[in-house]
Amino acid sequence: MRKQSGFTLIELMIVVAIIGILAAVAIPAYQDYLKRSKITEVAATAGACKTSVAEYIAAKNALPANVSEAGCSQTKTTYVSAIAVTGAKIDVTIQAVDATVNGKVLSLQALDETGAVADGTKSISAFWCSTDAAATEWKFFPANCRQAAK
Numbered sequence: 001m002r003k004q005s006g007f008t009l010i011e012l013m014i015v016v017a018i019i020g021i022l023a024a025v026a027i028p029a030y031q032d033y034l035k036r037s038k039i040t041e042v043a044a045t046a047g048a049c050k051t052s053v054a055e056y057i058a059a060k061n062a063l064p065a066n067v068s069e070a071g072c073s074q075t076k077t078t079y080v081s082a083i084a085v086t087g088a089k090i091d092v093t094i095q096a097v098d099a100t101v102n103g104k105v106l107s108l109q110a111l112d113e114t115g116a117v118a119d120g121t122k123s124i125s126a127f128w129c130s131t132d133a134a135a136t137e138w139k140f141f142p143a144n145c146r147q148a149a150k
Contacts, residue, residue, distance in 0.1 A: 032139070039101070041080075043106060049090050053124075079094060081095035088109060100133075100137050107132070131145055
């Protein structure tokens, strides 16, 4: 009599079940990772404009009236539909990320050395990041932006 070798049907079914469970956990985590990486690009776009606004305030002791005066790029990207500058505030509108965050705004507010909203008379010490997205979507935003807009 010859001895059979190989896997039984039950062993193969167990392996398939384990792979299915791992995929059920990994796919949502990967989708969240993709959303966070897209919003990181939005934050990088705001960061580039942040430098321009800070330089404008330092050079002119005044606040820029709009995005052109601030010297920020107005080029739309895959995930940025609009950039607006109003005084010491930069607003970047999100697009093509997810239905829950599309149209939401990531905001950077310039603060002077006292921690108050910058008025152009003092140097900029920091930028306060916030969003108008609901608290349930904050997990997609950078840690320093997970707060409600002022």
